[in-house]
Amino acid sequence: MTKINIHGLSAEELAEIIVKEGFPSYRAKQIFHWLYPKKVKSFKEMKNLPRNLITLLESLFHLESLNCLAQQESKDGAVKFLFELEDKELIESVLISHRDTSNTSRERNTICLSSQVGCLWHCLFCASGQKGFKRNLEASEIVEQILAVQRLSGKAIHNVVFMGMGEPLNNYEQLMRALTIINGREGLNIGARKITISTCGIIPGIKKLADNPLQVELSVSLHGAEDNLRNYLMPVNRRYPLSQLIPTCREYVKKKNRQITFEYLMLKGINDSADEAQKLSKLISDFNTKVNLIIYNPLQTAQEGVNLSPSDPAAVYSFQQILKKSNIPVTVRYSKGQAIQAACGQLRGAHLDRQSYFD
Ligand code: SF4
Numbered sequence: 114m115t116k117i118n119i120h121g122l123s124a125e126e127l128a129e130i131i132v133k134e135g136f137p138s139y140r141a142k143q144i145f146h147w148l149y150p151k152k153v154k155s156f157k158e159m160k161n162l163p164r165n166l167i168t169l170l171e172s173l174f175h176l177e178s179l180n181c182l183a184q185q186e187s188k189d190g191a192v193k194f195l196f197e198l199e200d201k202e203l204i205e206s207v208l209i210s211h212r213d214t215s216n217t218s219r220e221r222n223t224i225c226l227s228s229q230v231g232c233l234w235h236c237l238f239c240a241s242g243q244k245g246f247k248r249n250l251e252a253s254e255i256v257e258q259i260l261a262v263q264r265l266s267g268k269a270i271h272n273v274v275f276m277g278m279g280e281p282l283n284n285y286e287q288l289m290r291a292l293t294i295i296n297g298r299e300g301l302n303i304g305a306r307k308i309t310i311s312t313c314g315i316i317p318g319i320k321k322l323a324d325n326p327l328q329v330e331l332s333v334s335l336h337g338a339e340d341n342l343r344n345y346l347m348p349v350n351r352r353y354p355l356s357q358l359i360p361t362c363r364e365y366v367k368k369k370n371r372q373i374t375f376e377y378l379m380l381k382g383i384n385d386s387a388d389e390a391q392k393l394s395k396l397i398s399d400f401n402t403k404v405n406l407i408i409y410n411p412l413q414t415a416q417e418g419v420n421l422s423p424s425d426p427a428a429v430y431s432f433q434q435i436l437k438k439s440n441i442p443v444t445v446r447y448s449k450g451q452a453i454q455a456a457c458g459q460l461r462g463a464h465l466d467r468q469s470y471f472d
Pocket residue numbers: 232233234235236239240241242243277278279280313458
């Protein structure tokens with residue numbers, strides 16, 4: 114019988130399985146306590162369980178599917194982890210530590226998670242889509258990225274962002290399963306508002322999320338306020354054009370009574386003019402949004418014929434001022450981890466060739 118990864122099960126599902134085998138349901142809570150707050154790596158370490166339950170767990174489940182092959186730390190404190198999955202595919206996760214703005218002696222840690230191996234969408238500025246899509250991650254592989262990074266770094270995780278490899282809303286079922294464990298009180302117990310799902314604009318996924326009671330943050334990568342520009346930067350726009358995406362976002366905000374963040378990558382001479390800023394203001398100023406202007410991180414492995422560069426500071430400033438005049442809250446974001454290709458859009462750039470990762 115093929116063993117299943119226990120990190121893909123909710124506490125309720127685990128309870129159902131062990132009750133069927135004749136054990137009381139409270140044992141599931143104990144097992145979850147060992148799996149998450151204690152982060153054990155074997156069933157034998159679950160000291161308060163009877164031997165026959167440990168034997169059952171060993172026969173039904175396995176515990177670990179991620180093997181950390183490498184860690185790289187950048188000077189700004191971001192740490193990138195390269196994980197090998199059971200089928201030898203590779204994914205990356207990034208740990209970013211920063212000071213709490215309200216209490217600077219307190220460190221807060223954010224993990225950037227991958228949701229797929231590769232990506233379908235081939236955005237022009239992103240390394241993750243360059244070699245195409247391989248497969249969706251299982252919920253257990255998503256959850257285990259957090260456990261592994263916690264163990265390897267010895268740090269607690271306060272925020273989770275799905276901005277690593279892959280498009281999370283193209284892996285909706287496993288994403289939601291993982292979120293029940295990440296957010297669950299018996300699991301990793303990370304508040305929904307500390308979890309951000311970032312999408313390139315997958316309309317069916319945004320609609321499903323609007324109907325889901327989980328109060329996670331949603332961030333939509335826009336990068337252009339007109340279809341022609343967005344088609345060029347993000348092929349997903351041909352499938353889900355702005356004329357459909359923006360009304361879907363407006364509906365999401367209305368249904369959930371939550372703000373949406375639009376991510377806008379500042380690309381010199383491409384989407385950073387005053388005219389583009391005006392178009393963006395017009396597109397999104399009538400509902401509850403905010404904008405993150407992201408300074409572009411050049412790729413080590415840029416696509417052939419593509420020559421993108423970050424906007425000049427003056428262009429970023431003028432762009433920001435135009436949005437502010439339309440009362441759109443706007444922040445400028447400088448990603449950490451650029452030097453180790455761990456910043457926004459750079460994941461999977463450095464290990465397209467396994468060997469080069471270690472050079
Ligand atoms: S930006 Fe996101 S959607 Fe686009 S290719 Fe990269 S991972 Fe995929």
